[in-house]
Amino acid sequence: MIKNSKILIVDDEPRLCDSLKTLLCAQNYDVKTCNSGNEALPFLASNKFDLVLLDIFMEGMDGFQVIENIVNQKIDIPFIIITGNASIEFAVKALRMGANDYLKKPFESKELFSSVKNTLNLRKLKKENELMTRKLNESAQLFRDLTESTSDWVWEVDLKGVYIYSSPKVKEFLGYEPEELIGKTPFDLMQVDEAKQVFDLFNTALSSQSPFDSIENVNIHKNGSHVVMETSGVPIFNNEGELFGYRGIDRNITDRKQIEEELRNSELKHKALVKNIPGMVYRAYPDWSAEVISDSEVLCGYTEKELNTKNKNWLSIIHHDDIESVFENGSELTRIQKNLVQRYRIHTKEGDIRWVEDRKTSVFSEKGDFLGIDGIVFDITDSKQAEEGRERILKKLQEALDNVKTLSGLLPICSQCKKIRDDKGYWNQLEAHIQKHSYAKFSHGICPECSDELYGDEDWYIKMKKKKE
Known part of the structure; x- marks a missing residue:
């Protein structure tokens, strides 16, 4: 029973109104009464009721006229007709006009309670259905708004992979209208080898009812060009918990893949260029750490990997008599942008001492923030030894000249x-x-x-x- 429902009784017999009110109030209904149609209409317009019990034959405005006014004023309320006429014709007329039920006088209280309860339950179900429908419509509209405004292509497929929904974004991505894809599969838009590979991935996800994420695949545009897509999807289930398809998105990553390919080619060129430089390339950072990029093993015996650890780095192999001057030059480069050439000694992995020439330049951001030092280190041990040999010869010559x-x-x-x-x-x-x-x-x-x-x-x-x- 729906307690506290508001009921309006309209009958020109006050005693009947009072009797019905007493019965219904005993059932915890909130009941009001009117003794004419003219009195009932403004009462209905200014108050909200859940049900009206309406007598058909009343003096002045009869029940049919009241129903007609209710319908014309679009007052959303159910009503039960009360009639003392034995003819079924009047009841049928009232039902056709929108009445929910009718009671023929005299009637038992059980009949009254049953009719009122059923009508109120029907009204409740109707309201719940309207609410659910409105929410579904709002949800559907929200879904449409989201799918049509998102930068991704949203789709749904059934268990066979056949498209049952496609957002308009597919027109921008692949040149097809959404309606053109309904009934097709994603595999129809791919070359044979690509289609087989993606089909196997889809079946694997389908068999375990699991989602799939970021599957790269190449689709054929309506104009014949190739479009690289990144596909993700999740399983969708019906009210019984049965899988009936997948919902997902496709993202056009063609531009991104082209950029990645250009970067990859650029990186290969950069690596080849760096590899051909006859010296060790490095970058030093503001915290005095240094990343060795290439050719360290030829220079000092340590690989790039060995010199890019916490325990071993480039600074750690500089000769102790030269490290202070290296720090001094480094400190100077952190303050101003300039190029420096410095010669110092290092300890090799084999324990030898080698002379190197460090050609370095400081790097600053557009805002003037120090970013690091880029440098190339060359092995000058042979030239240093040759230079020292020349100096010894010159010294001897000078001594000889002095003794002429x-x-x-x-x-x-x-x-x-x-x-x-x-x-x-x-x-x-x-x-x-x-x-x-x-x-x-x-x-x-x-x-x-x-x-x-x-x-x-x-x-x-x-x-x-x-x-x-």
Whole structure:
């Protein structure tokens, strides 16, 4: 029983109105009464009732006229006709005009209660149905609004994969009107190999009644071009919990795939370019960490992977005598944008010490924020050793030049004994002084004048000279 329902009794017999009111109030209904049609109409217009008990034959405005006014004023209310006429004709007329039931006087209270209860229950079901219908319509409208406004193509398929719904977005994606796809399958829009692969994935999901996500597939546009789609779907069930299809979305990722392909090609070119650089490429970050990008193994024996860990990095293999200058140069690069070339030593994995030349430049954002240092490190050990060798040779040459024995300037010589005074004040024999300060050597002999003076009176000398003559 629907308690507290509001009921209006309209009858020109006050005693009957009071009796019916007493009976219905005892059933916890809220009951009002009117004794004429003219009185009832404004009462109905200004109050909300759940049911009207209406006598057909009343003085002035009869029940049919009241029904006609209720219908014309579009007052949504059920009513039960009360008639004392034995003719069924009046009851049929009232039912055709919209009455829900009729009671023929005299009637039992059980009949009254049953008719009232059934009519109120019917009204309740009608209201619930209207509410449900309105919600369904609102939900359907919301679904249509969402599917038509979303950037994705929304679809539904049955258990065979046949389209039973398609949003208008398919026109933009594949060139088809939604109606053209109803009855087709996704596999009809693919090449044979692609269709087989996607069909197998769909059947796998179908057999386990599970969703599927981000399946990439190539569809054929109505104009024959290829469109790359990303497909996701979820199973849909009926009220009995039985699977009857899938609902999902397709996203056009053709542009994204083209960009990915361009990036992939660009990355390959970049890697090839970096690989061909005869040095180790790196980037250092504001926290002083460094990412080694290429060719570290050739330079120092450590792979890029080994040098990109917490325990081992590029800074950790720089010679301890050089690390301070590396930090100083790095600090300078964090403040201003500039290029630097620095030479320092590193420890290789094999324990050797190598000389490297680090050509680096600082990188800043458009806002002026320091982003890091990009650099290329070259092994210059051989050239450094050659340079040091050249320096040793030059040093030796300089020392040799410094020790070259030359005679120049004014030499003090004794006019009598012909001795020469050195820069320390000592008098030395002429030949000894010359030998010391030049590369000249002496071989001793005698000139003709001295020979004549010394040996001119000797017979052997006179005979030797005559032979020469």
